[in-house]
Amino acid sequence: MSQKITKAIVAAAGFGTRFLPQTKAMPKEMLPIIDKPVIQYIVEDLVEAGIQDIIIVTGYTKRNIEDHFDSPNQDLLNNLIASGPSKKHYIDELNKIANLANFAYVRQKGPYGTATPIVNASHLIGNEPFIYTFADDLIVSKKNHFKQMIDLYEKFGCSVLPCVEIDRDEDFDKYGIIAGQTISEGVTKINQIIEKPGRANAPSNLASVVGYLLTPDVFKYLKTANFHPDNNKEFFVTSYLIEPMIKDGLNVYGLNIHDSTRYDTGNVVSYIKTVIDFALLRPDLSNEIKEFIKSKI
DSSP: OOOOOOEEEEEEOOOOGGGTTGGGTSOGGGOEETTEEHHHHHHHHHHHTTOOEEEEEEOTTOHHHHHHTSOOOHHHHHHHHHTOGGGHHHHHHHHHHHTSSEEEEEEOOSSSSTTHHHHHHHHHHOSSOEEEEETTEEEEESSOHHHHHHHHHHHHOSEEEEEEEOOOGGGGGTSEEEEEEEEETTEEEEEEEEESOOGGGOSOSEEEOSEEEEOTTHHHHHHHOOOOGGGSOOOOHIIIIIHHHHHTTOOEEEEEOOSEEEEETTSHHHHHHHHHHHHHTOTTTHHHHHHHHHHHO
């Protein structure tokens, strides 16, 4: 029987330079989508999928993230209480945020790349499977995509990579592209993954996005990864962990997340599109936003 997955690592140490000067003092993961920061949507999806312990790997400018998931300070509570019953729902919501999960925070140290947060948080994972995801990458789907990953893991007991189909040339230069044997609709047993291959060298149009579900086998490969920071390469999960696992015969599955929309809030245009989309989904905002957009076109 597969081990129950209750832990997740969230990578949140990036500088957010595309959003400067806004991100000079505020983490990009705290940029608001309407009235919630980006990272809260990620955390809520993890909790909905059954995750109880969330390790957020941060940098030195990220104290705001810790404060957000902490209990509200007394000054704020006093202000809300003084405002009367109309503000009580804010108190309830802030307390709910603080109790979403068991939070731990680790500072990122090591080479640039997606594998480094796993190294930094590994001592808190132990010999357990876990989800690893990014704090600025959202997928909205009919069924929680983290839950889809966990369901597939429980069926096969193997690592799982969520994937989406891509068709723009630039996307083949941004993601790891998988190929392999189709097991069932939307499920691929991966025999190859190439990081940022370009369209001409891509083995398929299935891109690995928004993170990974990894078995404890990955820690062996962290210890033996032959990475040198002076080789001008990034310490990629795909190149230094997933590829060696596949070569050694460990099963890794790709899961095509159907009926979904992916939002990469790490760049300005995509972030603006995300805010608009989420506003249009809000019954209390959509009509006014639609009228505003129409007036500008």
